[in-house]
Amino acid sequence: MDPLIIGLIVAGMLVLDLVAALWWARSMAKKHPEPLWDWDALEPELDQVVFPPDFRWGTATAAHQVEGGHTDNNWARWEREPDAKGKSRIQNGDLCGSAAEHWERFAEDIAAMRADLGVDTYRFSLSWSRIEPSPGAYDEAALAHYDAVIDACEAHGIEPMISLHHFSHPLWFEDLGSFEKVENIDYIVRFTETVYRRYGGRVRLWCTFNEPGPFSVMGWGLGVFPPGKKSPRVLGRVIRNLCAAHVQMVAAIKALPGGGDAQVGLVKNIFQMDPWQRWNPVHWLLCRVLDHVYNESILRFLRTGRVQIRIPFFVNIDEQLDGPRGDFAGLNYYANLLIDPLLPREPPFDAHSRPGQIMTDMPYTIYAEGLWRALHRLSEVGLPIYITENGIADATDDRRATWIRRYLYATKRAMDDGVDVRGFYYWSLMDNFEWAEGWAMQFGLYALNRETQERRLRAGAQPFVDTIARSRDP
Ligand code: BGC
Numbered sequence: 001m002d003p004l005i006i007g008l009i010v011a012g013m014l015v016l017d018l019v020a021a022l023w024w025a026r027s028m029a030k031k032h033p034e035p036l037w038d039w040d041a042l043e044p045e046l047d048q049v050v051f052p053p054d055f056r057w058g059t060a061t062a063a064h065q066v067e068g069g070h071t072d073n074n075w076a077r078w079e080r081e082p083d084a085k086g087k088s089r090i091q092n093g094d095l096c097g098s099a100a101e102h103w104e105r106f107a108e109d110i111a112a113m114r115a116d117l118g119v120d121t122y123r124f125s126l127s128w129s130r131i132e133p134s135p136g137a138y139d140e141a142a143l144a145h146y147d148a149v150i151d152a153c154e155a156h157g158i159e160p161m162i163s164l165h166h167f168s169h170p171l172w173f174e175d176l177g178s179f180e181k182v183e184n185i186d187y188i189v190r191f192t193e194t195v196y197r198r199y200g201g202r203v204r205l206w207c208t209f210n211e212p213g214p215f216s217v218m219g220w221g222l223g224v225f226p227p228g229k230k231s232p233r234v235l236g237r238v239i240r241n242l243c244a245a246h247v248q249m250v251a252a253i254k255a256l257p258g259g260g261d262a263q264v265g266l267v268k269n270i271f272q273m274d275p276w277q278r279w280n281p282v283h284w285l286l287c288r289v290l291d292h293v294y295n296e297s298i299l300r301f302l303r304t305g306r307v308q309i310r311i312p313f314f315v316n317i318d319e320q321l322d323g324p325r326g327d328f329a330g331l332n333y334y335a336n337l338l339i340d341p342l343l344p345r346e347p348p349f350d351a352h353s354r355p356g357q358i359m360t361d362m363p364y365t366i367y368a369e370g371l372w373r374a375l376h377r378l379s380e381v382g383l384p385i386y387i388t389e390n391g392i393a394d395a396t397d398d399r400r401a402t403w404i405r406r407y408l409y410a411t412k413r414a415m416d417d418g419v420d421v422r423g424f425y426y427w428s429l430m431d432n433f434e435w436a437e438g439w440a441m442q443f444g445l446y447a448l449n450r451e452t453q454e455r456r457l458r459a460g461a462q463p464f465v466d467t468i469a470r471s472r473d474p
Helices: 003-031 039-046 074-080 102-117 140-155 171-175 182-199 212-221 232-255 281-304 369-379 400-416 459-472
Strands: 056-060 121-125 159-165 205-210 263-275 306-311 315-320 328-339 385-390 421-427 446-448 455-457
Touching: 003 281, 039 400, 056 102, 056 385, 074 171, 102 140, 102 455, 102 459, 121 205, 121 421, 140 159, 140 182, 159 182, 171 182, 182 232, 205 212, 205 232, 205 385, 212 232, 212 263, 212 281, 232 263, 232 281, 232 306, 232 315, 263 281, 263 369, 263 385, 281 306, 281 328, 281 369, 328 369, 369 385, 369 400, 400 421, 400 459
Parallel strands: 056 121, 056 421, 121 159, 159 205, 205 263, 263 328, 328 385, 385 421
Antiparallel strands: 306 315, 446 455
């Protein structure tokens, strides 16, 4: 055939493909709108928001981030050991060290959260490495410590919510291959049974895993959390095993005396993904793939029990997991990401923003519409929702009040739409060790002076305090 004709046919086919791709991007843009509310117009409404009287108000922390003194968990080693180039894995070479000394100061912290903030629930995680320093050996002093934490909560009218796994676990568990190996699930199930036997009679609210998405993607996809691997294949397996472990942990609690009364849930982080250019099929494609791995894999599991993870050329998991999936869904919401294939894949991340959006100290903006979207999406799971984390890194405290007012407004708006939200835990009670970002990010309602360990309530916390008070006494 005449080369000119062949050229014309190929060019014609390419044009058709391009038109089809643009058409697909257009239909995706219609199907998945990116709402942007007029915050100036909404301004007068923000201080009028009132929540139902039985809505639960809390703050949240995690053991490794606040307790201090951890030496034998996956994070303590990660902070100490430099990477292949001899550089610390933590921003500024920070170490968690004595953190906020919450191990020693929990009683004053719990008293203050009631007196200053008015909250009635506290979400904290148990330090597995302290409770079970070697496989099967439980440390009575560590178990007694959390009895005392629960006592302090009770003394101040605060309902505890316990997280069983919040990113950190014992070194021995890490060295056994942690969640890469299906047989290791038994260890966390045994830990769950042990602590439920101990505290179950006094604690009703339990979270199994904090954020299987970030925990696995950062640890096995991007390699910026321990164990620092970059393997899509292992990543897929870890997500699958976390889902399986969740089912077994819920079943274990339910089978124990009093377990029927426990409320158990998985904490899902929804990272709202939108394409940077809404007309661009490449941006949409990447957005869909990332959303599938990070969000949809866990959401589908929560909705149906089916774990389906497809990473082209690497992972093809499709498995139905039978068993209980929990009584509530926890939502951690922080960020939306405007996806563009050129975005950096390693810290320091540098994110896009839309005109007029305010950046936080983390590489994302204040986008409360994203929390509203995430609540609607999570409501498809069909379980009551607790917002188990939401808050801003704001060292200068000049955006915290805006964040709180907007995100509480978005929460109430979703509730008015019919989404069953039962409570809101602000992240975090005080500044704490922000994982790979070390001490650089300050999320606390209380500023922490690390030299003196003094806690100072930030002015930006006021709308949180006011909304709680207004909702109790409208
Ligand atoms: C984690 C917290 C973390 C927070 C702020 C959440 O993903 O559960 O441990 O400090 O985000 O980045």
